[in-house]
Structure formats: structure tokens, C-alpha cells
């Protein structure tokens with residue numbers, strides 16, 4: 407089968423390679439001239455035979471929305487667009503309606519696997535019409551991990567369901583990472599466990615907490631046993647926030663995912679105004695000691 411692939415960054419570049427390895431023809435387009443197969447989006451569309459399938463793998467938000475709108479102008483009735491980025495699921499209805507007006511199909515697809523997907527395959531969760539899913543199935547089969555289809559691929563529901571599933575997947579990812587991280591800090595803080603990396607490594611087999619994220623933590627500790635080559639500053643790309651917003655909308659308690667999201671926000675603060683307020687209030691009501699502000703956090707002297 408032939409596929410157009412827009413966006414050849416960290417994810418798209420490896421996906422093109424994996425799809426080619428499965429014997430399909432991929433025409434990729436990226437603004438980076440070193441990796442692109444087409445000179446423009448219009449050239450990509452020209453290089454494909456109708457009915458075309460074009461997979462969009464560019465950063466979520468305005469860039470994805472604009473790329474899909476541009477494709478709507480270039481493609482023809484009977485073509486199909488797949489958004490494989492981490493778009494918010496609420497964008498999917500808008501994209502699908504825009505394209506449906508031009509008789510172009512639309513699928514939203516959550517893709518998990520990161521930079522390891524080239525060899526391991528990608529977990530896929532798809533939203534959209536069954537006939538469109540069927541059209542793209544050779545590509546989904548090329549991308550998903552080897553083994554039974556249902557263990558690496560789900561047609562999750564109608565338009566939006568794929569990105570909704572990926573949003574929840576990423577929320578779970580936040581919670582799991584935070585739990586491993588807190589366990590790591592607790593092991594480090596206690597002087598009882600003498601070899602923290604070796605202890606965590608031993609959890610890789612047989613234990614209840616073994617997982618791929620744990621394997622990746624072991625890999626990180628192999629090269630930096632105390633993780634002191636980097637700062638504990640953690641960004642987020644939106645899916646954790648959307649998961650928490652959805653939990654509020656649905657009145658579903660999600661304390662672990664929320665705490666993991668807020669831990670990321672806390673990681674970006676050197677000296678938190680909120681904790682200055684708490685220290686100040688303890689001092690007000692109980693005369694408890696506070697530290698005077700110093701040139702760097704934690705270096706202040708104690709005052710009662």
C-alpha cells in the first residue's frame with residue numbers, strides 16, 4: 407500500500423522506516439530538506455495515487471490543525487487523513503467535520519512507543535468509521551508490535567475515541583512514572599539500602615512492579631546511578647492536564663494522576679510562593695522558625 411506521511415521528526419522518521427520495512431511505499435514530507443521525499447505538501451499529494459491515505463505526525467495544536475486544513479484543500483473525495491499526533495480529542499470532531507464536507511475520511515490515532523517504536527512497534531488506538539479503519543489496516547498492521555492484533559491495536563470507537571484513549575494512556579504514564587520516582591527517592595533517602603540501582607534492577611524480573619518504564623529507569627540508572635547529571639525539572643505537553651480536566655468533567659476521582667501532574671509543576675519552582683505562605687503562617691500561629699530568604703534557595707538562616 408502507498409502512504410503519505412507528513413512530519414518526519416522523532417516519531418514520524420522512525421514510523422516511515424518501520425512501514426517501509428513491512429514492504430509499503432511511503433512518501434514523506436517534512437520541512438527539513440535532509441529527510442523529506444517531497445518538496446511541499448502539494449508535491450506530496452501529487453506523488454500519491456488516488457484514493458490517497460495521508461498520515462499527519464506533526465506537533466499537536468495549531469500546526470496539526472493547519473496541516474489538516476491544508477490537506478483538506480489539496481486532497482479529493484474518497485481520500486483519508488489520519489492524525490497520529492497527541493492532539494486533544496476535542497479537535498477530532500472539528501477536523502472530521504471539516505474533511506467530511508469535502509468527502510474526505512478522517513481517523514484519529516493515538517500512537518505509543520516513543521523512539522523505541524521502530525524496532526518494538528507502536529501501540530495504536532484508533533477513532534473513526536470502521537470502513538476507514540479497514541482502508542488503513544495494512545499501515546496499522548505494519549506499525550503495531552508483532553503478535554496478536556488485539557494486543558497492540560484497538561479500534562476504540564468513533565471519531566475522538568483514539569485520542570481520548572491516548573490521553574488516558576498518558577495520564578496513567580504520569581502516575582506510574584511518579585510512583586517509581588518517589589520509590590527511587592525513598593530508597594536514596596534511607597541509608598539502609600546500600601545499592602539503590604542494583605535493588606531497582608532486581609525488580610525487573612518476577613516482581614509485581616516490573617514494567618517497561620521500570621526497565622527504562624534501570625537503563626537511566628546504569629549510566630547515571632544517582633541521576634545527578636540532570637536537573638529535576640519536568641515539562642508536560644498537555645495530555646496530563648487534559649486527563650485531569652476530564653476527571654473533573656466526569657467527576658471521576660483521579661488523585662494519583664493529578665498529584666503526578668502537580669509534582670511536575672512543583673519541579674519547575676525553585677522557591678514556591680505557596681510554601682513561603684505556609685512557612686509564614688506556621689511562624690504566625692506557632693512562632694515556628696523560618697529561614698530568611700537568601701541568594702539561593704535553602705541557604706537562608708533560621709529565624710524564630
Ligand SMILES: O=C(CO)[C@H](O)[C@H](O)COP(=O)(O)O
Pocket residue numbers: 492518519520576579641642643644645646
Ligand atoms: O505520548 C508520549 C508518550 O506516550 C509523548 O512522549 C509525550 O510527549 C509524553 O507526554 P508529556 O510530554 O506530557 O510527558
